[in-house]
Amino acid sequence: xxxxxxxxxxxxxxxxxxxxxxxxxxxxxxxxxxxxxxxxxxxxxxxxxxxxxxxxxxxxxxxxxxxxxxxxxxxxxxxxxxxxxxxxxxxxxxxxxxxxxxxxxxxxxxxxxxxxxxxxxxxxxxxxxxxxxxxxxxxxxxxxxxxxxxxxxxxxxxxxxxxxxxxxxxxxxxxxxxxxxxxxxxxxxxxxxxxxxxxxxxxxxxxxxxxxxxxxxxxxxxxxxxxxxxxxxxxxxxxxxxxxxxxxxxxxxxxxxxxxxxxxxxxxxxx
Ligand code: 6PG
Numbered sequence: 001x002x003x004x005x006x007x008x009x010x011x012x013x014x015x016x017x018x019x020x021x022x023x024x025x026x027x028x029x030x031x032x033x034x035x036x037x038x039x040x041x042x043x044x045x046x047x048x049x050x051x052x053x054x055x056x057x058x059x060x061x062x063x064x065x066x067x068x069x070x071x072x073x074x075x076x077x078x079x080x081x082x083x084x085x086x087x088x089x090x091x092x093x094x095x096x097x098x099x100x101x102x103x104x105x106x107x108x109x110x111x112x113x114x115x116x117x118x119x120x121x122x123x124x125x126x127x128x129x130x131x132x133x134x135x136x137x138x139x140x141x142x143x144x145x146x147x148x149x150x151x152x153x154x155x156x157x158x159x160x161x162x163x164x165x166x167x168x169x170x171x172x173x174x175x176x177x178x179x180x181x182x183x184x185x186x187x188x189x190x191x192x193x194x195x196x197x198x199x200x201x202x203x204x205x206x207x208x209x210x211x212x213x214x215x216x217x218x219x220x221x222x223x224x225x226x227x228x229x230x231x232x233x234x235x236x237x238x239x240x241x242x243x244x245x246x247x248x249x250x251x252x253x254x255x256x257x258x259x260x261x262x263x264x265x266x267x268x269x270x271x
Contacts, residue, residue, distance in 0.1 A: 003232045005271050007217060009240035011247040012264045015205050018243040019052035021264070022203050025241060026057060026146070027067035029199045033145035034072045041074040041133070042146040043189060045158065046081075046091025049150050049203050054099035070104045074133060078149060079159035079188040080113035082122070082176075090115060119176030119185040126187060127174040142173065147189075147197035151204045153212050155226035158194065159186030162225050166190065191230055200231060201239040204246045213242065214249035217271060232271070 010025075012018045030040035044050065056062050081089045085096075092112045100110060111129050114122045134142040149157045159177050160166055166177035169190045177186050194200065204213060216228045217240070223230040231238060242250075256265035 002221065002230075002271075003234075003236070005232045005236055005238050007238045007240060007269050007271055008266065009217075009242060009247065009250060009269070010264070010266050011242050011244055011250075011252075013244050013262050015052060015243050017264065018203075018205055018241060019056050020062075022050075022053040022241050023056040023062065023064040024067075025201065025239070026053065026148075027064040029146045030068060030073060033198070034069045037145075039072050039074060040069065040145045041076065041142075042148065043076045043078045043144045043193075043197070044091075044095060044148050045078045045150040045203075046094055047150045047152075048094075049205050050148065051094060051098045053203065054095060058099040058102035060102075065103075068103075071106075071109075073105055074109055074111065075100070075105065076111045076130065076133075076144070077113050078147060078194075079186055080115045080122075082115050082119050082185040082187065084116040085112060087115075113174075113187045115187065119187060122187050123172075123174045123176040127172060130173055139171070141192045141196045143196045143198055144193070145198050147194050147200045149194070149200065149202045149228075149231065151202055151209060151212060151216065151228050153208055154181070155212055155216055155228050157202070157228040157231060159188035160191070160227040160230070161186075162227055167224065167227055167230070194231055195234050197233055198235065199239065200233040200235070200237075201241055202228075202231075203241050205243040207245040207248065209246040210248040213240075213246055217250070217269065229271075238271075 033040035080091050083089045085092045161179045166175050169175050253267045
């Protein structure tokens, strides 16, 4: 039986409210990490959902801009498409355009997955880069201060898609994963790395995700079909940051209904 995990889900009325809250969450997590360890190592997901949050973090007029210890960040990715960094599909390009080119981080703080290379070569090079950055020895697993995940409508997260080989990789840190359903290769962190995250959070928005949110977090345990169900952090804690549309099929705590649809709320569930 999988490790029990306490899921805290924080729900905001709109995508803008969610982005602001996610930016505050990010600033809080990385600031705490820097206070304790002098550095904050984050693994970011791509796709489209994080764009709004990244743009807000890069907004010099937003309160979070001065809260983030930018010079102490080490930025990694959870996964990448096997395309050049200039490609419209590149998670790196999305993050660069939405945030990195607008904030004071040096190139040495940004650790890009080299999607332009042969997938296996890129995965091996990225694993070596992580080992060096975390000064890992032997079979040690890196503990990112924040692993920020998205959720696909098909229940995948990172580039861990249903019925793909990478779902079963428990030894390596980074692998190349052939995703038959997309007829493409991806580079992705593996489960052991995701589980080891000191803070692991899903950022999910939109009505199109409401059903998969219910299926993954309340439905039958079937990680081959719904890989996001394998996210069970060693910390025993998991955070979901959602807008109301994506949280539509999650139970609302008593009383929050009375507060009306325009309010935010926090609830927990055990998985
Ligand atoms: C990617 C992501 C992937 C993403 C989900 C959700 O490379 O696409 O890392 O895991 O987080 O597919 O994507 P959206 O945010 O676009 O819905």
